[in-house]
Amino acid sequence: MPLPSFALSVLICSLQAFPVSAQNYTWPWQTYKSSSAEPPSLNITKSGPTSPGYLFFDQNGQYAHNYSLFIMSDDNELIWQSGYGDYGAFRTQKFEGKPVLTFFNGVSLSEPYGWGYGIIQILDDSYKSIYNVSLTVDEGNFLTLPELDASQIESYLDMHESQITAQDTILVTLYNVTKYDLSSVGGPQDGWVADSLFYELDIKTNEILFKWSVLDHVDQIPISDVQQFYPIADFGKNQSVPYGYFHINSVDKFDDGSYLISSRYYCSIFKISKNGTVEWTLQGQTGGDFELDGQLSFCYQHDARVRRELGSTVKISLFNNANSEIMSGVNQTKGVFLTLDTETMKATLDHAYTDPQDAVYAFSQGNTQLLDDGHVIMGYGSTPKIREFSADGTTLMTAQFGPGDGLIFSYRAYRQPWVGRPKEPPSVVACRDEASNSTRVYMSWLGATEHKYWDIFAGDSDNSFTLASQVGRTGFETVATIQGQVPMIRVEARGIGITGGVSNVISSQSHC
Structure with missing residues (x-):
């Protein structure tokens, strides 16, 4: 009996949590636009300070x-x-x-x-x-x-x-x-x-x-x-x-x-x-x-x-x-x-x-x-x-x-405690909004623990990029809006000691 393969695939999904069903016992899970990961949505209750980690x-x-x-x-x-x-x-x-x-x-x-x-x-x-x-x-x-x-x-x-x-x-x-x-x-x-x-x-x-x-x-x-x-x-x-x-x-x-x-x-x-x-x-x-x-x-x-x-x-x-x-x-x-x-x-x-x-x-x-x-x-x-x-x-x-x-x-x-330093680059998805003349950017870096903020670069071609925004990291997937309908996007994860935190260049989508 072959052992299960150890791999990750990348899908584009919307962020949502699905309700518990009394019929099939489904537990809520989370999805993202920039990652195929689908972790459970933890029901967390706290009554005091917890340990680090x-x-x-x-x-x-x-x-x-x-x-x-x-x-x-x-x-x-x-x-x-x-x-x-x-x-x-x-x-x-x-x-x-x-x-x-x-x-x-x-x-x-x-x-x-x-x-x-x-x-x-x-x-x-x-x-x-x-x-x-x-x-x-x-x-x-x-x-x-x-x-x-x-x-x-x-x-x-x-x-x-x-x-x-x-x-x-x-x-x-x-x-x-x-x-x-x-x-x-x-x-x-x-x-x-x-x-x-x-x-x-x-x-x-x-x-x-x-x-x-x-x-x-x-x-x-x-x-x-x-x-x-x-x-x-x-x-x-x-x-x-x-x-x-x-x-x-x-x-x-x-x-x-x-x-x-x-x-x-x-x-x-x-x-x-x-x-x-x-x-x-x-x-x-x-x-x-x-x-x-x-x-x-x-x-x-x-x-x-x-x-x-x-x-x-x-x-x-x-x-x-x-x-x-x-x-x-x-x-x-x-x-x-x-x-x-x-x-x-x-x-x-x-x-x-x-x-x-x-x-x-x-x-x-x-x-x-x-x-x-x-x-x-x-x-x-x-x-x-x-x-x-x-x-x-x-x-x-x-x-x-x-x-x-x-x-x-x-x-x-x-x-x-854990410090993750993935070799794979961050993932990014960008969506243009004609009505507001803006671009919404979704960023995540599976397994990384040390980055504190993101630099978002906008450009018309692979070789012409300018820093459009810098935003703090907010959880696993960070979402930011920049002005203009930007054709090309790349992001960089930033923080002390960060290496390899540069995403691939992606084309923004007309809608997500």
């Missing part, structure tokens, strides 16, 4: 208008949009000391499977693809669902993880549909499971530096320990319906080189040592190897992250869905920060982030991000909202980009 998210789901990646501002202004594709886990990271954009690009499978096959794509600050992290495997030992043509799968990487480490390696997840004896849990002896794996890879060469499989450690993680998964009677009978009991959904790394992984259906996070053994288990309802403090509880969680290590204590954050396709609408989804003491083996809740005025019950996906100023961002996964909290838990902002749970979603969402 842009919002990073993908828009996906059955009723999504645009299956794309988005960088947007708190003012509902577009910064950058990708082309059409099945994407996920979009954010900025650092590689070799430089900021990059990373995301999954491939094919994702809906529940009850809930994994994907593709690459992790890495772009530089000009939005040029610089690395495609991929992994091919021996098809005799690594299987997909039979409905997929394995010969056309270019890479087996899953969308759940794409974490660049301090060592400039990358942590990724994979799923292997394979045979396994399920008789111990009431399934068939010749059963099938979806094995959860994670790898650490060299970004430049795709060399495997570490590999781990949950099926290799059933002595420490018994299949019978799964919590409230789909009934075994419905799964595991054949390759088309494997028993996906573990469902790995995040990987992080400790200072000592060991790993922190999260299992959705075990309601557990695990520390995996460098030799692959399970060093400890924190189970969100029973405690596992730890004693819970009475306040800490989680299940079906995502995005478990190591926040700080100090001696025998480690601080961890996670996105506690507390809901799933099996059990939904019961417990409110929270952003959880906790402390583990590996000497006393006690687990303590530090803070749980929720909005008492707007309870969310996200049954899948999601993440919790800790910002440098102590604010917390939550991307609510299957619920199309991004929320920012102050350190004390006060809700500061909610940005909604779709209706209803599961109709439109984003696997993860972040607030992050």
Whole structure:
């Protein structure tokens, strides 16, 4: 199955926002004259000052208008949009000391499977693809669902993880549909499971530096320990319906080189040592190897992250869905920060982030991000909202980009700083108005963040241009009117350090 292409086309559209339809669940989106971009119109509410940075998210789901990646501002202004594709886990990271954009690009499978096959794509600050992290495997030992043509799968990487480490390696997840004896849990002896794996890879060469499989450690993680998964009677009978009991959904790394992984259906996070053994288990309802403090509880969680290590204590954050396709609408989804003491083996809740005025019950996906100023961002996964909290838990902002749970979603969402320096020139459209003897100019520069104003040049030929106007940048698309019916137009984006901000010369249109 070929991977989706990564490209942008240019169309001339009118600026508008389309209303929500109760019949087809369409969410409002924005269009422009100078760009083909069509970002969602964010429904943003604020009750306090938010942190600097842009919002990073993908828009996906059955009723999504645009299956794309988005960088947007708190003012509902577009910064950058990708082309059409099945994407996920979009954010900025650092590689070799430089900021990059990373995301999954491939094919994702809906529940009850809930994994994907593709690459992790890495772009530089000009939005040029610089690395495609991929992994091919021996098809005799690594299987997909039979409905997929394995010969056309270019890479087996899953969308759940794409974490660049301090060592400039990358942590990724994979799923292997394979045979396994399920008789111990009431399934068939010749059963099938979806094995959860994670790898650490060299970004430049795709060399495997570490590999781990949950099926290799059933002595420490018994299949019978799964919590409230789909009934075994419905799964595991054949390759088309494997028993996906573990469902790995995040990987992080400790200072000592060991790993922190999260299992959705075990309601557990695990520390995996460098030799692959399970060093400890924190189970969100029973405690596992730890004693819970009475306040800490989680299940079906995502995005478990190591926040700080100090001696025998480690601080961890996670996105506690507390809901799933099996059990939904019961417990409110929270952003959880906790402390583990590996000497006393006690687990303590530090803070749980929720909005008492707007309870969310996200049954899948999601993440919790800790910002440098102590604010917390939550991307609510299957619920199309991004929320920012102050350190004390006060809700500061909610940005909604779709209706209803599961109709439109984003696997993860972040607030992050970003400086975009696109190599492509700005776009411009000009429209002559005979009645007012004027020309209206529409200007945008997809992905650029540093320009502050525009110079508009008018001319009769390609070689005869004069500065007709200088206007401040107003959002993604700036609109200005100059006197006279100008035949030719070009614009220049201006600001400190701006290079390459000169548009092509275009002929103005009689009407737009």
